[in-house]
Amino acid sequence: xxxxxxxxxxxxxxxxxxxxxxxxxxxxxxxxxxxxxxxxxxxxxxxxxxxxxxxxxxxxxxxxxxxxxxxxxxxxxxxxxxxxxxxxxxxxxxxxxxxxxxxxxxxxxxxxxxxxxxxxxxxxxxxxxxxxxxxxxxxxxxxxxxxxxxxxxxxxxxxxxxxxxxxxxxxxxxxxxxxxxxxxxxxxxxxxxxxxxxxxxxxxxxxxxxxxxxxxxxxxxxxxxxxxxxxxxxxxxxxx
Numbered sequence: 295x296x297x298x299x300x301x302x303x304x305x306x307x308x309x310x311x312x313x314x315x316x317x318x319x320x321x322x323x324x325x326x327x328x329x330x331x332x333x334x335x336x337x338x339x340x341x342x343x344x345x346x347x348x349x350x351x352x353x354x355x356x357x358x359x360x361x362x363x364x365x366x367x368x369x370x371x372x373x374x375x376x377x378x379x380x381x382x383x384x385x386x387x388x389x390x391x392x393x394x395x396x397x398x399x400x401x402x403x404x405x406x407x408x409x410x411x412x413x414x415x416x417x418x419x420x421x422x423x424x425x426x427x428x429x430x431x432x433x434x435x436x437x438x439x440x441x442x443x444x445x446x447x448x449x450x451x452x453x454x455x456x457x458x459x460x461x462x463x464x465x466x467x468x469x470x471x472x473x474x475x476x477x478x479x480x481x482x483x484x485x486x487x488x489x490x491x492x493x494x495x496x497x498x499x500x501x502x503x504x505x506x507x508x509x510x511x512x513x514x515x516x517x518x519x520x521x522x523x524x525x526x527x528x529x530x531x532x533x534x
Contacts, residue, residue, distance in 0.1 A: 304328050312355040317515035319349045320508070326361075326391055333359040343394045348511040363395035366507025367477075368403065373506075373522070374498040375473045379445030383407040387437060387461070388450035389417040392477055396450055397425050409444065411437040413451075441467040449476045454484040461486050465493055476500055482534050501531060 297319070299307040304325050309332075311319060321329045326345035330336055333346060334356040340346045346359035371378060384405050386396055389412035400408055411432040412418040418431040432440045441447060447468065453461035455478045463486070465474070474490035479500035487497045505522045513519035520526070 299325070301325070301328070305332055308332055308349065308357065311349065311357070312351050316351055318351050318511060320511060321347050321349060321359075323391065329359050330361075333357045336360070339364060339398070343398050345391055345394065347507070348514070350511070350514045360510065361395060362507040362510045363392065363503075364399035364402070365510060366503040366505075367396055367399045369506035369509075369522075370502035371473070371475060371498055374502060375496045378473045378496075379469075379471055380405055382445035383409055383443060384446040384448065385409045385411065385432075385437070385440050385444045386448045386450060387411050387453075387463075389414070389421050390450065392450040393421065396448055396477075397421065397429060400446075401425065401428060405446070409440040411440060438464040438467065441465065441472075444468065445472050447472065447474045449478065449484075449486055452478070454478050454486050456480045465489060465495065468493075468495060470494070472496075473498060477503060479504060480534055482531055501527065501534070505530065 297307060301324060326347055329346040329349060330340055335358045336346060337360045340359050340361040343361045343364065346361050348360050348362050350358045352358055380403050384400050386393055386408055389410060397408060408429045409432045410418045410421060410429050411434050413434050415431065415433065422429040422431050449461060452458045454476065473496045474487060475498040476484045476486050477500040478484050482499055482501060487499060490497045505526060509519050
């Protein structure tokens with residue numbers, strides 16, 4: 295049941311979930327940080343990412359939150375490119391909310407360096423200061439050069455999304471075994487992924503992340519975890 299809630303009404307809507315009989319809810323922009331701040335309990339991953347996307351209504355009516363975006367990112371990557379080169383640097387485009395989850399996922403996977411390019415340099419620097427020396431800010435104009443020696447490129451910006459400007463980046467510096475991962479899923483094949491495909495690079499689209507991040511919440515609410523398989527992927531893709 296989609297609930298379109300304006301920011302000024304979010305706290306009231308969140309507190310009403312138990313009375314309305316909800317087991318929980320997913321939270322999307324712009325409410326993820328507010329969900330973390332308002333919850334009665336938050337787990338370690340939500341606090342580390344600094345935002346929550348999954349609300350669980352407990353038996354006593356209190357609200358527990360977590361963030362499953364890092365989980366969804368990793369599960370999708372492992373499913374689509376299980377032997378991705380985690381021992382080399384990754385290049386991450388964007389320093390918004392999604393990028394925080396990606397950084398946590400990459401650090402947990404042991405990626406030695408994350409080259410972070412963002413159109414606003416100050417935001418990239420702020421994330422580097424927060425997450426430590428493994429995160430290396432890169433000037434937006436140098437995003438193509440940053441691909442040299444990288445094993446993974448991730449686009450966490452809205453560039454390339456339907457109705458948004460194109461993402462311009464030259465993929466030539468990427469090695470043949472590199473993986474290109476676009477968190478955008480509308481369109482399902484972005485220009486970035488199409489370009490990577492023409493260069494015979496492995497690609498990962500954002501729909502799988504959307505599906506995988508929903509698994510822990512579904513399990514908490516209904517007692518069973520769904521399987522993200524080809525049939526589910528195709529079913530959801532039909533509506534994109």
